[in-house]
Amino acid sequence: MKCTVCKGPAVIDVRRHNANFCREHFLRLCRDQVAKAIKDFGMLHPSERALVAVSGGKDSLAVWDILLQLGYQVDGLYLGLGIGDYSDASGDMARAFATERGLRLIEVDLPTDHGFDIPTGAKAARRVPCSACGLSKRHLFDEAARQGGYDVVVTGHNLDDEAAVLFGNVLHWQTGYLGRQLPVLPARNGFPRKVKPLVRLAEREMAAYCVLRGIDYIVEECPMAAGNKHLGYKEALNTIEVTSPGTKHDFYFGFLARASERFAADAAEQEQLQACAICGAPTPGEVCAFCRLVERATSVPVELGRRAAR
Ligand code: SF4
Ligand SMILES: [Zn+2]
Ligand SMILES: [Zn+2]
Numbered sequence: 001m002k003c004t005v006c007k008g009p010a011v012i013d014v015r016r017h018n019a020n021f022c023r024e025h026f027l028r029l030c031r032d033q034v035a036k037a038i039k040d041f042g043m044l045h046p047s048e049r050a051l052v053a054v055s056g057g058k059d060s061l062a063v064w065d066i067l068l069q070l071g072y073q074v075d076g077l078y079l080g081l082g083i084g085d086y087s088d089a090s091g092d093m094a095r096a097f098a099t100e101r102g103l104r105l106i107e108v109d110l111p112t113d114h115g116f117d118i119p120t121g122a123k124a125a126r127r128v129p130c131s132a133c134g135l136s137k138r139h140l141f142d143e144a145a146r147q148g149g150y151d152v153v154v155t156g157h158n159l160d161d162e163a164a165v166l167f168g169n170v171l172h173w174q175t176g177y178l179g180r181q182l183p184v185l186p187a188r189n190g191f192p193r194k195v196k197p198l199v200r201l202a203e204r205e206m207a208a209y210c211v212l213r214g215i216d217y218i219v220e221e222c223p224m225a226a227g228n229k230h231l232g233y234k235e236a237l238n239t240i241e242v243t244s245p246g247t248k249h250d251f252y253f254g255f256l257a258r259a260s261e262r263f264a265a266d267a268a269e270q271e272q273l274q275a276c277a278i279c280g281a282p283t284p285g286e287v288c289a290f291c292r293l294v295e296r297a298t299s300v301p302v303e304l305g306r307r308a309a310r
Pocket of ligand 1: 133223
């Protein structure tokens with residue numbers, strides 16, 4: 001197998017590009033694809049301060065690494081979810097990456113800072129773990145970005161993630177979600193801009209990127225993910241991709257180019273937002289969903305929690 005660019009020995013084939021790459025040209029491909037996504041969607045400017053949500057997994061560490069190489073100013077945020085050994089190991093990976101490179105990693109620990117972990121919180125609130133987790137992550141990333149004065153929050157969602165979410169939204173015709181499923185969500189109502197610079201790169205490529213760059217990442221899946229619908233959608237798309245390479249890319253980028261705007265009106269039904277009475281985050285009700293989750297998970301009545309927050 002020879003590199004399509006330099007004819008040297010190739011280390012990876014990328015079937016949807018119908019090409020093989022040596023180490024150097026594969027790493028360059030990854031950087032180029034991120035640079036193209038940033039340019040095409042106006043994600044980020046070098047003068048802006050970005051905060052990357054780091055899980056200790058391959059995608060978030062790779063996007064941090066690539067953005068730094070491209071000259072962006074990026075700090076990391078690690079959120080401890082209290083999911084047993086998985087959280088301990090993923091925190092270690094995130095810390096080691098930052099320490100070895102002299103980078104700034106902000107840490108928020110759900111059990112220490114908010115008094116509950118994801119398994120307990122989900123049970124108390126009668127939510128599935130990923131729902132309680134997603135809600136907490138969104139809230140805490142937004143809060144950390146606001147407090148730290150960051151212009152933009154970066155996440156490591158890759159092409160496989162976005163195609164799988166799109167697939168689920170289409171299967172159930174979630175038109176509001178379809179209208180919001182964009183690689184850039186502009187800043188609005190006190191929420192920072194959110195960007196996904198890895199949308200042009202697949203999961204397998206991010207794993208290869210980390211191996212080739214010597215980045216240690218947590219390989220195990222989160223134990224709470226078992227039975228997650230999202231994983232089933234990924235598997236279904238992977239089966240199609242085997243016989244038709246490039247399908248995921250066409251599905252997702254075809255949607256962005258030709259369909260997403262048609263759902264913009266469904267996403268636009270915004271409620272009036274006000275400041276949460278407890279934490280001050282923008283929310284349609286008096287108390288935001290995260291503070292209600294904290295209240296249930298810790299069984300502290302809202303009034304008491306409110307006093308404690310003062
Ligand atoms: S799999 Fe679910 S619970 Fe685990 S980190 Fe992801 S969203 Fe959170
Ligand atoms: Zn080459
Ligand atoms: Zn709140």
